[in-house]
Amino acid sequence: MIDFRPVLAILGSILCLLAAAMVLPAAVDAMAGDGEWQVFAACSGLTLFVGLAMLLGARSGVGELAVRQVYLAATCGLVIPVVFAALPLAFGPLQLSMTDAVFEATSGLTTTSATVLSGLDALPRGLLLWRAVLQWLGGIGVVVLAVTVLPALSMGGMQVFRIESAAASDRAAPRSSRVGSAIVALYAGVTAVLAATLWLAGMGGFDAWTHAMTTISTGGFSTGDASIGRFDSAAIEVVVTVGMILGGMPFLLFFHASQGNPRFMARDQQLRWYLVVLLLATTAVALWLAWSRGLPALDALRHAALTVASAMTGTGLFTLDFGGWDGLPLAILFFLVFVGGCAGSAAGGIKVFRFQFLFANALVQMRRLLRPHAVLIPSFNRRPIPDDVLESVMGFLFVYALGFAVLALSLAFLGLDFMTAVSGAASAIANFGQGLGGEIGPGGSYAALPGAAKWLLAAGMVFGRLELFTVLVLFVPAFWRQ
Numbered sequence: 001m002i003d004f005r006p007v008l009a010i011l012g013s014i015l016c017l018l019a020a021a022m023v024l025p026a027a028v029d030a031m032a033g034d035g036e037w038q039v040f041a042a043c044s045g046l047t048l049f050v051g052l053a054m055l056l057g058a059r060s061g062v063g064e065l066a067v068r069q070v071y072l073a074a075t076c077g078l079v080i081p082v083v084f085a086a087l088p089l090a091f092g093p094l095q096l097s098m099t100d101a102v103f104e105a106t107s108g109l110t111t112t113s114a115t116v117l118s119g120l121d122a123l124p125r126g127l128l129l130w131r132a133v134l135q136w137l138g139g140i141g142v143v144v145l146a147v148t149v150l151p152a153l154s155m156g157g158m159q160v161f162r163i164e165s166a167a168a169s170d171r172a173a174p175r176s177s178r179v180g181s182a183i184v185a186l187y188a189g190v191t192a193v194l195a196a197t198l199w200l201a202g203m204g205g206f207d208a209w210t211h212a213m214t215t216i217s218t219g220g221f222s223t224g225d226a227s228i229g230r231f232d233s234a235a236i237e238v239v240v241t242v243g244m245i246l247g248g249m250p251f252l253l254f255f256h257a258s259q260g261n262p263r264f265m266a267r268d269q270q271l272r273w274y275l276v277v278l279l280l281a282t283t284a285v286a287l288w289l290a291w292s293r294g295l296p297a298l299d300a301l302r303h304a305a306l307t308v309a310s311a312m313t314g315t316g317l318f319t320l321d322f323g324g325w326d327g328l329p330l331a332i333l334f335f336l337v338f339v340g341g342c343a344g345s346a347a348g349g350i351k352v353f354r355f356q357f358l359f360a361n362a363l364v365q366m367r368r369l370l371r372p373h374a375v376l377i378p379s380f381n382r383r384p385i386p387d388d389v390l391e392s393v394m395g396f397l398f399v400y401a402l403g404f405a406v407l408a409l410s411l412a413f414l415g416l417d418f419m420t421a422v423s424g425a426a427s428a429i430a431n432f433g434q435g436l437g438g439e440i441g442p443g444g445s446y447a448a449l450p451g452a453a454k455w456l457l458a459a460g461m462v463f464g465r466l467e468l469f470t471v472l473v474l475f476v477p478a479f480w481r482q
Helices: 005-031 037-058 067-085 087-091 098-109 125-149 159-166 176-201 205-216 234-247 251-258 263-267 269-292 297-313 328-339 352-370 387-413 418-429 451-465 469-475
Strands: none
Touching: 005 037, 005 067, 005 125, 037 067, 037 087, 037 125, 067 087, 067 098, 067 125, 067 451, 067 469, 087 098, 087 125, 098 125, 098 451, 125 176, 125 205, 125 251, 159 387, 176 205, 176 234, 176 251, 205 234, 234 297, 251 263, 269 297, 269 328, 269 352, 297 328, 328 418, 352 387, 387 418, 387 451, 387 469, 418 451
16 A cells, blocks of 8 residues: 555645745735736635645645655656645636636646737736746756656656766766756746846746746747747847757756866767757758748857747747748657757656667667677767667657657547647647647647547646656556555
8 A cells, every 4th residue: 555645645745835835926016006816816725735735634744755755756746746836816806717717837847838818918917927936946857857757757768867876976976866956046047147148138037937937848838929029129039049059958967067077068068969969950940931931040050049948848838830831840849849858857758868879779780780799889978878778769659659649649539620639639749839730739728629639639748747757657556556
């Protein structure tokens, strides 16, 4: 029998943090004289009550968690807060249905930019801030999960980063709690620097903070329907592009750099691949914009850089409506959405390192054809890749592709057209948010989709954000047996 007390203690702590976060939009609305502050205050009180009840009901510290408790805490630690995060959306002035409120909250906490809202420019500031806070909290939660939990669970090849973190310095590896705390501090510090830079680039203070939170978390919620394009500022676009790129980088490398070991960033193969892919894709899209759309070279470059970084990191911010593109640039963006950012980042997608593993393994297989008796072993960051890691990656990719296919077919079964079903499934499972076509494309809304489609897409967001197996293992009967 699973001991649920440590899980309840973790969930209670998360809900207490969520309740504290609700105070921020309540304060903003109160200062603006908007009556919605009362909704946030009431929801905060309810969330705090339930969180404290869980903590008191657990009557034990978290301590060391068993493997099954970790899986349960990771999944419930995202799903349960979604319900409470949706309360201000459902009971506020927008009066969203529970389906739409849960969809919006799920998109926020999974750092997906899909939304059912429109007319963002006219919404109360407290509500806009709440969407940004949800994505900021979701981003740091994903980073801490990827750095301290998934490697220990050997999830989809992530165990290789447990080996690297243990061998990352001549001294013993820092404890997970210390690493997690340091990464949270770095995450907050980068957010503050990004907000200050956006303010200096010409954004207002409120917009600067909200966009800083949704950029570093690779979430993509904006304060206007036109996203970053509404500011029409090259300086702001450059800062946002840099922020998205940083959000897609491994935060564990930032931790090592802060500890006086910057050499790890210089020799990390995953980071090099990530930056090279960004550079090549940006160059290709910029050339297409200059040749096909007649944009000046510098304008084509900055628009291409922001669009490519947004797609690869799964952020969803935009300046151009790429939903109407076709041919090569659209194919590049669709591929980049699945590639995603680096392991240990806030970005979604499959992650760059898994493609590196496949490439290294394929290269070894080709060499063995020429030298059948040679002992050839694929490597990553100058270390051999164990067979069990390759098996984990192959299994992950199969389940990822299967999950995408099932989700796309299910959406098509509900009556969605081919483009909406396929792009919607891809954007949900890769946590990108922006689909293709006029309905769910850039600047569009998911509001018109059937309720069943919204629940499926919300499930796809959770499925993709928790690295698939974290959720699937809960449906195995043996998981619940002694």
